[in-house]
Structures are given as C-alpha cells and as structure tokens.
Amino acid sequence: MRKKRVFRKAASVVLATIMATVLMSGFNSVANAASVDAGQSASQNDPIIDHLSDYWPSSVVYVQNAPAQTLYATAKVLYPETSVPTTYQWYENTTETTKGAQAIEGATTESYYPSTTNLGTSYYFCQLYAPSTGTVYDFSYIACVTVVKDLNKQVVTLSTLIGPSEVVDVPGASVQAGTQVALWQANNEANQRFYMEKNADGSYLLKSVNSNLVLDASGAQDKAGTPIIQWPDNGGANQRWLVQIQSDGSYKLVSQMDSTLCIALKSDKATPGTVLMLAKVSNTDKSQDFNLTMIRDDLGVGSGKTYTLRNLETNLYLDISGASLAGGAPAITWKLNGGLNQEFTIKYVPSTGYYTITAKHSGLVLDVSGNQIHTPGTQVIQWPDKGGLNLNQQWYFSPIFDGRSQITQSVGEQALDVTGGLKKAGTPVIVWPTKPFTAMPFVSVENRNQVWTLTEVK
Numbered sequence: 001m002r003k004k005r006v007f008r009k010a011a012s013v014v015l016a017t018i019m020a021t022v023l024m025s026g027f028n029s030v031a032n033a034a035s036v037d038a039g040q041s042a043s044q045n046d047p048i049i050d051h052l053s054d055y056w057p058s059s060v061v062y063v064q065n066a067p068a069q070t071l072y073a074t075a076k077v078l079y080p081e082t083s084v085p086t087t088y089q090w091y092e093n094t095t096e097t098t099k100g101a102q103a104i105e106g107a108t109t110e111s112y113y114p115s116t117t118n119l120g121t122s123y124y125f126c127q128l129y130a131p132s133t134g135t136v137y138d139f140s141y142i143a144c145v146t147v148v149k150d151l152n153k154q155v156v157t158l159s160t161l162i163g164p165s166e167v168v169d170v171p172g173a174s175v176q177a178g179t180q181v182a183l184w185q186a187n188n189e190a191n192q193r194f195y196m197e198k199n200a201d202g203s204y205l206l207k208s209v210n211s212n213l214v215l216d217a218s219g220a221q222d223k224a225g226t227p228i229i230q231w232p233d234n235g236g237a238n239q240r241w242l243v244q245i246q247s248d249g250s251y252k253l254v255s256q257m258d259s260t261l262c263i264a265l266k267s268d269k270a271t272p273g274t275v276l277m278l279a280k281v282s283n284t285d286k287s288q289d290f291n292l293t294m295i296r297d298d299l300g301v302g303s304g305k306t307y308t309l310r311n312l313e314t315n316l317y318l319d320i321s322g323a324s325l326a327g328g329a330p331a332i333t334w335k336l337n338g339g340l341n342q343e344f345t346i347k348y349v350p351s352t353g354y355y356t357i358t359a360k361h362s363g364l365v366l367d368v369s370g371n372q373i374h375t376p377g378t379q380v381i382q383w384p385d386k387g388g389l390n391l392n393q394q395w396y397f398s399p400i401f402d403g404r405s406q407i408t409q410s411v412g413e414q415a416l417d418v419t420g421g422l423k424k425a426g427t428p429v430i431v432w433p434t435k436p437f438t439a440m441p442f443v444s445v446e447n448r449n450q451v452w453t454l455t456e457v458k
Helices: 445-450
Strands: 003-006 019-022 048-053 060-063 071-079 087-093 120-129 136-139 143-148 155-160 166-169 182-185 194-198 204-208 214-217 228-231 241-245 251-255 261-265 276-280 290-294 305-311 317-320 331-334 344-349 354-359 365-368 380-383 395-399 404-409 414-418 429-433 451-456
Touching (some): 204 241, 228 276, 331 429, 380 429, 414 445, 445 451
Parallel strands (some): 060 290
Antiparallel strands (some): 003 048, 019 071, 048 071, 155 166, 155 194, 155 290, 204 214, 214 228, 241 251, 251 261, 261 276, 305 317, 305 344, 317 331, 344 354, 365 380, 404 414, 404 451, 414 429
16 A cells, blocks of 8 residues: 655745655565754755655565665655756665765666675665755665575565565464464564575475464475465475575565475455465466565664663563562562662574563563463563573564663563553563554653663663
8 A cells, every 4th residue: 555645845944755665565564764864954945745655674685696676766746846856866874774874876866776795784775855955855764685695594574565564474373283374464473473494405494483383285285276384394395495586586485396386375465364375386476476574683682682671651660579589470660779680681582583581680581471472461470491482481672762662572462561550669560462652752641651761781
C-alpha cells in the first residue's frame, strides 16, 4: 500500500521530504528516519514537494557478488507547476546515521545500485537539494545493506514480493510437527524467524526459531500443490532448499528433491493466512520470490554490555529482590542503590536474533516464570540460562528514543511491565500485552510502564 503526504509552506519555510523506496514490496519494516539539520532553510519561493512513499527494508542481506535491488528516491514537485531544478545525491555510511556519511561519486540520480563486492554492512540514504542555492530539502530514510559470504548461520525473515506487510509465519506460534506454514503480518516474534543452516551440498535447512522444526514439503511429495509444513529434521531432500538469487535481488527456495519445484504462495494475493506450497518454478510468478531480511544486533551489544534499566513511568530501576542468588527470585522495581542486582548484562543470541538479560550479581537470566509466555501478569524471575533453548528467557528491544526501549518477549506479544504502573518500590515486574507507543518523542500514559531507559555501566 502506498502512502502520500503533502507538505505546504508555513512561516516562509517549505517543509519537504523524500522517501527512498525499493521496488521490493515484500518488505514492510521502516528504518529510522535520518535526524539531522537540514542546512540552509528553504525560502517561500522554493518548491513544494509531494513525496511518494513505499515500504522500506530495515535490513537487506545479499551474498557477496550477487545481484542487489536498486534503491530509488522519488520526489514530485507540486508548486510551482513548471520544472524546478533539483539534484539527488546518494551517501554511504558505516553507521545508521547521516552524520559523517560520504557522498558517492556520480550517484546523483533518482536511483542507486548498491555494491555487493565487499563483506560487511553499509547504510545508504539520498539527499534532495537545489544546486543553484544549496538549499537542502530533506533526506530519505536509511537503508541497511549487509553483504555476507553465504547465508549460513543467519537468522532471517522471509517476505513475499507481492505483499508489502506479510512474512512467512508458523501460525499460532505452533510447535507441533505438521503445522502448515502461511503468511502473517510481521510482528518480530520467533515463529516468523528462521535460522539458516548450510549443508555440505550447498543446500539449506530453514529452521523455525520458535519450534526448532524445519521447513518441509509434506510427505516428501514431489508435485505442485504439496503443503509446506514444519517437521523434525530427518535428512530428507524434501527439507533441503537451494537458495537461488534472482536478477532483482530476491530469492527462490528450490526443492533439492526436484529442481523444477519451489516454495510459493497458494494464492497470487499475499493476505494473512495464505498458505505455502510447492509450485512449478516460473520466471514470471512473483508469488515464488522472497526477500530475506537479516535480523541484526541493533543494540550493538555483541557478547555483552552491562546496563541499568530505569522505568519511565515510575522512575524506579529493575532489581532482583533482596539481591537473592536463588533461581526463582522475583524481579521488582527499586530505588537506585548501586547494587549489582540492579545491573544487567544484555547479550545477543545469534541463533535466534533475540537477547538475554543477565543479573550481574547472580549470573541468572530474566525468565518468564513457568514458561507462561501467553499469560498476562506472569511474574518475571531470574533463572539459570538454558543456553538459548528457552524462548521465555529471550527478549526483543524496540528502540523508542534517547536510549529508551520497549522490551518484549520473543513470543506471546507481551512486554516487560511494572504492575499497574505503581510507583512504589518493590512492585513486581511482570509481562503484559504490549501497548503501542505514539510518535516520538512523546509516550502515551498507557504505555509508560513498559518503557525502559538503558544506561550503560562503564
């Protein structure tokens, strides 16, 4: 779905925004907008820009030297009606910001084709400005492009080219063998993440992070229409997939048991609930083509950084009650006192794309008690780390602004919450259904008790 916004003159300043767009409608995650000074202000004689926006990937992954998808930035002049000279300039950076970025020589048109020659992650954005006056109208959103040697040991989501907001999903976060895989709206949960394992023959297993089961052509039937399900790894060719990159940078998942068959949607419409099946390989059927979005360590903590976590609503800190060393001790809020039971090491788990939160004083991790990940109000406790095997010990950080995050469970759509938003020290920390936050820097009253400020302990 395409969105449109019109910006008009106010107080002799024209606000103008361009949105960099990628012709890969399967992606729906919007990266953080560039936050910079616009430079010289536009005058009242400058044009009014109407930008055409589309869906933008948060992170695209390509194999080294493989084709990539072209980035596009488009801007339409509404006023004046006659043509106004404007210039596009593309930039590249090593961090997700416009500051310190380097202009790409010769990249001065609406489109830019990112290189996949060098391994690593690069960030791209486009600037629109008037060459005659130097007036900068605005910057695009930022695209993250990661180039890897191969896809082995990557956690990815798979989105279809014909649906802008749906990804491959195991319905209901089922852990049952035989569950047919379908599309659903992206929600960052574990049943939409797949860990890619490369086999000796070059094929891949796609393992659900949620269930530890792999994508499987049901019953090893090598015919079109066979359902794609999740099933325990049994070494069969019906569970091995040849990941073939297409000329537009998307991928086909071709069955190893029959190279004329690949994973496709059952329908040519990408709606929630549309199931996946085998289909005859076609060069024109876009329901067979998928984009891979790589899950990244957005916090940049790697093997671990230590933080205090202050709740926005209560101004109290996450704390393990009584500095207990015992498994099962509850998490509460408390006044900052410098204790190690108020310091937590956050570590990225590459096999799932989530994070563990370890109490520094005990070495135990935050855990949803009794694995009650779907039960609102369940107490959060500390418990021995199960080594990435328990998703009730893994968390996802949704950055808001200024070091603040909403911390959600890997499954269950529940967030780390202070019971009732009570401002009394000793209040239990629980999981509660996530409450969406409003446009930043404002946070609604309803969700402030789910927002935490992370301060690194040096």
